[in-house]
Amino acid sequence: xxxxxxxxxxxxxxxxxxxxxxxxxxxxxxxxxxxxxxxxxxxxxxxxxxxxxxxxxxxxxxxxxxxxxxxxxxxxxxxxxxxxxxxxxxxxxxxxxxxxxxxxxxxxxxxxxxxxxxxxxxxxxxxxxxxxxxxxxxxxxxxxxxxxxxxxxxxxxxxxxxxxxxxxxxxxxxxxxxxxxxxxxxxxxxxxxxxxxxxxxxxxxxxxxxxxxxxxxxxxxxxxxxxxxxxxxxxxxxxxxxxxxxxxxxxxxxxxxxxxxxxxxxxxxxxxxxxxxxxxxxxxxxxxxxxxxxxxxxxxxxxxxxxxxxxxxxxxxxxxxxxxxxxxxxxxxxxxxxxxxxxxxxxxxxxxxxxxxxxxxxxxxxxxx
Ligand SMILES: Nc1ncnc2c1ncn2[C@@H]1O[C@H](COP(=O)(O)OP(=O)(O)O)[C@@H](O)[C@H]1O
Ligand SMILES: [Mg+2]
Numbered sequence: 559x560x561x562x563x564x565x566x567x568x569x570x571x572x573x574x575x576x577x578x579x580x581x582x583x584x585x586x587x588x589x590x591x592x593x594x595x596x597x598x599x600x601x602x603x604x605x606x607x608x609x610x611x612x613x614x615x616x617x618x619x620x621x622x623x624x625x626x627x628x629x630x631x632x633x634x635x636x637x638x639x640x641x642x643x644x645x646x647x648x649x650x651x652x653x654x655x656x657x658x659x660x661x662x663x664x665x666x667x668x669x670x671x672x673x674x675x676x677x678x679x680x681x682x683x684x685x686x687x688x689x690x691x692x693x694x695x696x697x698x699x700x701x702x703x704x705x706x707x708x709x710x711x712x713x714x715x716x717x718x719x720x721x722x723x724x725x726x727x728x729x730x731x732x733x734x735x736x737x738x739x740x741x742x743x744x745x746x747x748x749x750x751x752x753x754x755x756x757x758x759x760x761x762x763x764x765x766x767x768x769x770x771x772x773x774x775x776x777x778x779x780x781x782x783x784x785x786x787x788x789x790x791x792x793x794x795x796x797x798x799x800x801x802x803x804x805x806x807x808x809x810x811x812x813x814x815x816x817x818x819x820x821x822x823x824x825x826x827x828x829x830x831x832x833x834x835x836x837x838x839x840x841x842x843x844x845x846x847x848x849x850x851x852x853x854x855x856x857x858x859x860x861x862x863x864x865x866x867x868x869x870x871x872x873x874x875x876x877x878x879x880x881x882x883x884x885x886x887x888x889x890x891x892x893x894x895x896x897x898x899x900x901x902x903x904x905x906x907x908x909x910x911x912x913x914x915x916x917x918x919x920x921x922x923x924x925x926x927x
Contacts, residue, residue: 589920592721593688595696596911597679598728599712601655602749602774603874604678607908608686609916615904616640616682620674621649636674638681654678655701656750660711675715683719693721695923697911699731702746702753702767713924722923726914728907729755730762732872732900735910741861742868743853745846745885746907747875749774752846756853756865765856768849772842774875777803781831781838789829792820802835803878809839810880839878847888850895871899872906 594609605615616639623632628648636642642649654660654675688694696719700712709725716723726734729744733755738744740759745752752773756766778800785792785799798820806816816835819826850869854862866889871882882897889895900906 589693589695592693592695593686594912594915595683595686595694595720596731596908596913596915597682597696597698598731598905598907598911599655599675599679599698599700600728600748600873600907601653601701601751603904604682605905605908606679606682606686607905607912609912610686612686613905613908614682614685615908616678617643618653618655618678619643620652620654620678621645622652623649636677638678660708660715672711672715676719679715680719694719695722695915696720697724697726697731697915697918699726699728699907699911701748701751702727702729702755702769713926717926720926722925724914724918724923726911727753727755727762727767729753729767729872730757731908731910731914732906733757733870733910734914735906735912736870736900738868738870741864742870743850743865744870744872745850745876747773747842747846747871747873749874752842752849752873752875754846754849754853756857758857758861766853768853770842770845770849772845773873774800774803776842777807777838777875777878780841781834784834784837785829785831788834789820791822792827792829793822793824794820802831803839804874806835807839807877808879809836809843809884811836839881840884842875843881843884843888847885847892850885850889851892854892866894867896869895869897871897872903874903876900876903 596607598605600618602618603615604618607613619639619642621637621642623629623634631648632645637645637649642651652670652674654671660671660675698712712725713723729746732746733739733742733744739757742757744755750773752770754768755762778796781803782796782799802818815830816832817828818831819828854865857865876899882899885897886895
């Protein structure tokens with residue numbers, strides 16, 4: 559890392575006045591020689607996209623080998639993503655954004671979550687291969703709750719890794735990536751939270767966003783409960799349930815039956831989980847429709863219709879088949895809506911953050927020293 563060119567130092571709140579026009583046109587990057595990165599720091603998955611064309615995604619987990627045996631087996635360096643999960647029994651597993659924010663908890667004066675988030679981002683940036691001395695400018699898209707509540711923590715996390723940073727809410731970076739900046743609503747369905755964000759030609763403020771706790775994890779927990787109730791003898795874990803959901807997740811009434819094998823007293827046995835899967839997937843739709851209606855209703859009445867007709871789903875949870883239709887149906891009682899899904903749910907956030915990094919004029923950046 560090296561020193562960035564020295565734009566005027568600002569606080570990140572200065573960025574609040576960005577308009578759709580300045581954001582949408584031209585190339586405003588203030589340092590053409592820099593490496594630009596977009597980072598989607600999610601609760602369950604972190605992805606980056608860089609101006610050099612690198613794209614990487616890892617589960618948001620960092621594992622620290624626990625003891626002498628762990629060190630012998632795995633070395634002393636932290637493990638990231640899949641590798642950390644694979645060795646979860648030999649490492650202290652840290653999920654830095656467990657509740658949609660980097661927890662302020664500190665242990666012996668050190669914030670383990672903050673350190674883990676930094677190490678994870680550093681690990682991913684390592685793959686971007688910045689030239690020696692090349693400044694690195696990054697836009698971090700974080701869960702809406704994190705970007706409102708702990709922007710400062712995220713900026714601290716970037717210190718020593720990036721030369722300049724902007725923190726934006728993830729649904730906003732998704733919208734920016736699609737060049738949708740005005741009169742639209744993005745619903746980002748992650749693991750821990752569903753973040754809704756209203757776009758109206760400026761950076762979103764607190765009143766433009768709603769965070770719900772009904773998201774992917776909630777679907778898994780609901781499904782687990784329903785299957786345990788229906789089939790008390792079946793043996794399974796929440797991880798098996800999540801896999802099932804990701805493979806078959808759907809919310810429509812007319813899908814094929816979903817038959818799965820779970821052991822019963824050790825013997826693989828077939829179960830029909832169609833109804834439980836559907837009910838669990840559907841359980842997040844009601845709160846989403848209600849929150850959508852609220853963001854529409856509190857908007858300028860002349861433009862409410864426009865927002866309704868541009869609702870965009872993003873995030874891993876948006877991949878459940880039939881979800882758009884179901885939200886449209888649930889919105890009928892609130893006046894209707896048109897819902898579609900982004901094409902690349904996994905990279906939409908990182909792509910948007912990268913695009914923003916490449917275009918933001920210098921005074922939007924927080925330069926780190
Ligand atoms: N194909 C799929 N169908 C349904 N849900 C999925 C699918 N793939 C991933 N998910 C779910 O999406 C959630 C993670 O979404 P993601 O956008 O990666 O989260 P985050 O922003 O919280 O890191 C998890 O609950 C995961 O199980
Ligand atoms: Mg996300």
